[in-house]
Amino acid sequence: MTFKTVLNIVGHEQGDGDIKLAMDLCESADAHLSLLVMGIAAPPPIGDYASVISDAWLEERQADMERLGERAEEIEALVAVRGVSADLSSEYVETAAADDVVGLRARYCDVAVMGPDLLATHHLKYRVANGVLFHAQRPLLLMPAGVPATLSPKRIVIGWNSTLESARAVREALDMIDGADDVRVVLVDPKTSDRANGPEPGADIAAYLARHGAKVTVERLPSGGEMAGAILMQHARDVSADMLVLGAYGHSRLRQRMFGGVTSMMLDAPELPTFLAR
Structure with a gap:
């Protein structure tokens, strides 16, 4: 399998570390970088106090979506400076739908890469792994901190x-x-x-x-x-x-x-x- 499209999925609260690693990987392999910036929606309020806090919940969701849009623009600018061949999209999804969203996007890549920032998360990394490996049946490359990015290991x-x-x-x-x-x-x-x-x-x-x-x-x-x-x-x-x-x-x-x-x-x-x- 020749790796010509590399998928990198990042949470909208993450920094730039994983994206830079993915760009290094694509430059070394002469590959295209497909970026997906994800925001996971907070679950809706339930129970006796749902009506009381529903407005706050809606405001939180709106703020998250605005932040997701801002983060996508920041990442787009970062990639443009490097001049890497890339495309970018963003998704704000419910927790239960995250695996399906990742799986749909992963069907159009040769390999998905998970960097140290995403590996350090407590929930999103499992959604990403599940979507890539099981919903799309595409390979997943785990890249821990402190190791060089390569698709040409010796x-x-x-x-x-x-x-x-x-x-x-x-x-x-x-x-x-x-x-x-x-x-x-x-x-x-x-x-x-x-x-x-x-x-x-x-x-x-x-x-x-x-x-x-x-x-x-x-x-x-x-x-x-x-x-x-x-x-x-x-x-x-x-x-x-x-x-x-x-x-x-x-x-x-x-x-x-x-x-x-x-x-x-x-x-x-x-x-x-x-x-x-x-």
């Missing part, structure tokens, strides 16, 4: 478990994998089986990547009772990886997605650039 660790999700993540990251100097396919507590890992866990995916020209090795690690995500992250640090590639997991519950343990861990505390796909 050392990649792939968390592999022979699932459809991990296969999709590898396929979406294939251009990066092909261009890397060192690719490590890592399996945690792999079990041999006819239908999944095969008689030699990791051999099939390694052969597939080698045919694409990737410089790949397979590593099988014991968990020692630790979470697989923690093992993968520690190993990525130990080998000085530039990026971790993983499948994203979750299941439906009404209109929301509950992320699996590894996916939640990465969203809560990524320590290096992490590429998620489902």
Whole structure:
């Protein structure tokens, strides 16, 4: 997958850090930046005091929408100074609709990037992740603070478990994998089986990547009772990886997605650039 359109979603109360990171990413990859500035509406008042505070609630919403418009203009000016190819839109949405709005916009990107400012939020990052990964099924790149923005990593660790999700993540990251100097396919507590890992866990995916020209090795690690995500992250640090590639997991519950343990861990505390796909 060649990354020609990068989506960056920011909250209207955020600073410029994530936007600058996304612009750096687009400049390095010669990609177009698609920006979505979001405001999440406060829930309407309910109960005995609803009629008393409804005017204040309406005034708050109006102020939020005005601030959203102002913030969009500020970001538009920031992007214009850099001269990056970009488009920008803004949305003021109810909480329950945020995932759908993100998902609709994400269908027209090659990858969405989530910077450290958004990762530090307590609610919007999950709406964005849910919309990108599940509503649009597009890849999501998590970029923690203090790491350079790149779509050309030199050392990649792939968390592999022979699932459809991990296969999709590898396929979406294939251009990066092909261009890397060192690719490590890592399996945690792999079990041999006819239908999944095969008689030699990791051999099939390694052969597939080698045919694409990737410089790949397979590593099988014991968990020692630790979470697989923690093992993968520690190993990525130990080998000085530039990026971790993983499948994203979750299941439906009404209109929301509950992320699996590894996916939640990465969203809560990524320590290096992490590429998620489902």
